Amino acid sequence: MDSVLIHNRKMGPRDWAVDVAVALAAFAFGAVQLMVSASLILPDEALRRMLGIEAVVPATSSFIALALTTFPLVARRKSPWLVFVFTLVAFVGLQNSFHGSMLAVFGPMVALFTIVVECSRVEMGVACAASALGLAAATYGGTSAALWFWVYVQNLVLMVVSALGGLAVCAHRESVRATEQRAEEAERTREEVAARRVEEERVRIAREVHDITAHSLSAVSIQTAAAERLIDRNPAAAREAVSLAHETAKEALEEIRAMIGVLKTGDSSAETTPTEGTARLMDLADYLQEAGVTTTLDVSGYNREATPAFIDIALFGIAREATTNIVRHAHAKNASIVLESDGARALLTVQDDGDGLLGAADGASPTGGHGIDGMRERAKLLGGTLNAGPLPGGGFRVRASIPVGDESSGFGAARGERGFHERR
Numbered sequence: 001m002d003s004v005l006i007h008n009r010k011m012g013p014r015d016w017a018v019d020v021a022v023a024l025a026a027f028a029f030g031a032v033q034l035m036v037s038a039s040l041i042l043p044d045e046a047l048r049r050m051l052g053i054e055a056v057v058p059a060t061s062s063f064i065a066l067a068l069t070t071f072p073l074v075a076r077r078k079s080p081w082l083v084f085v086f087t088l089v090a091f092v093g094l095q096n097s098f099h100g101s102m103l104a105v106f107g108p109m110v111a112l113f114t115i116v117v118e119c120s121r122v123e124m125g126v127a128c129a130a131s132a133l134g135l136a137a138a139t140y141g142g143t144s145a146a147l148w149f150w151v152y153v154q155n156l157v158l159m160v161v162s163a164l165g166g167l168a169v170c171a172h173r174e175s176v177r178a179t180e181q182r183a184e185e186a187e188r189t190r191e192e193v194a195a196r197r198v199e200e201e202r203v204r205i206a207r208e209v210h211d212i213t214a215h216s217l218s219a220v221s222i223q224t225a226a227a228e229r230l231i232d233r234n235p236a237a238a239r240e241a242v243s244l245a246h247e248t249a250k251e252a253l254e255e256i257r258a259m260i261g262v263l264k265t266g267d268s269s270a271e272t273t274p275t276e277g278t279a280r281l282m283d284l285a286d287y288l289q290e291a292g293v294t295t296t297l298d299v300s301g302y303n304r305e306a307t308p309a310f311i312d313i314a315l316f317g318i319a320r321e322a323t324t325n326i327v328r329h330a331h332a333k334n335a336s337i338v339l340e341s342d343g344a345r346a347l348l349t350v351q352d353d354g355d356g357l358l359g360a361a362d363g364a365s366p367t368g369g370h371g372i373d374g375m376r377e378r379a380k381l382l383g384g385t386l387n388a389g390p391l392p393g394g395g396f397r398v399r400a401s402i403p404v405g406d407e408s409s410g411f412g413a414a415r416g417e418r419g420f421h422e423r424r
Contacts, residue, residue: 011078022110023073030066030104062103065094069107076114084111084127088134095138105135105155109162116166124163131159207317207374218327220245222291244290277312278304278339284323285337291327293352294334301340307404314382315339315348315400318375322350322398325371330354330396345384346404351397375400 068090076083087107095103108131115127135155223245230238281297288295304312319337326332332354339348372388375398379386384402391397 009077015077016074019074019076022076023071026070026073026104026106026110027067030070030106031063033102033104034062034066065090066103066107068094069103070110073107073110076111077118080111080114080118081123084108084115085130087111088131092134092138102151105158108134109158112159113162113166116163117169124166128159128163132156135159207378218324219248219287219290222287222327223248226290277309278302278316278319280316281319281337281339284319288323288326288335293326293332296336298337299339301338302346303341303343306343307341307346311346311382311402311404314378314402315346317378318386318398318400319348319350321371321375326350326352326354326396332395341404344403346402348400349397350399351391351395353395355394372398 069087072083072086088111091103091105091108112127112131116124119127135152138152223241227238227241227245230241278299281299285295285297307315319339323335323337326335330352332352335350335352337348337350339346341347372386375388376386379400379402382402384400386398386400388398389396
């Protein structure tokens, strides 16, 4: 009950000052109405008599009664119901005490406005009903029925306007609150999007590091093994193999260093060593050849100039992962790399005649790395597809299809690909 009668809200000096000003303003307007009463603004004596009005001058007691209906407004926000009941009862009870003078309804008006703004809709309904009944109970100083009805309607309209004004304030507050909530939600969404992009970038970089290290280390392993076999029989060839291993390791270190530089600066557009594109597919063919896999490379049907850079680089990444898997897991003797495009899509096919073990673990590489799942995700990020699986009669095929027209133009930027990859 105490929470209904007295609100536990903090009132600062500014709040109290505002409510004191409201109470004084209500008293001032009521005093003006007392001074400019109907008996003074109706000079026709016959009309005044017909309405039951006598020419009077407001007494001091009228202003005291007015103060009782307005001064409690100082506590209107701290105790809206006590103030409302007190002002309404004072207005109704004192209205009949001054023959020829009528108190203004400003006090109950402001009190009702406060109920609407500060309390629930149920309380608002109760307060409005109480106002209508209270105004009807006032006899307005023994005036005629016609004047009583006119004053009643006037005061009732003023109370309705006061209640509607409170509803308007509530609607404005709700609108402001909803706007703030939308702004907070938008901010949270931006933060979530940023976090998701960071996670996508982290996964992408992890995939790049995996591709680089898996390919480069396997190449270094092949070259050093060849050097070990040739060191006694053909020292010159052994030195060449060691030199190639050194060059491969150096290039891999430069690429990894570039990625680490991006992570340190947080700027994916920084000047870094670029990730390779399909222009270096011949290196993959040589890599397979060095591993003892006879390889054919066909890029005659591919238009590199018409292919966006981030797609070209993604195709190379898929080809690099596929060829690395051939060397490490397929035990193949022959392989082929075919890259072509028709203006709408780019199609990459990497095929071998090995034992097909790459598809043994639901598309994952046998080593538990990114494997085919990583290639498939890379293609999916660009709106494409990747199919991989064993072939009838033996062998394994990886085929990636990625759109290169207008439908693909937004994928690289949306996924953070272009900022890192597009420098060629």
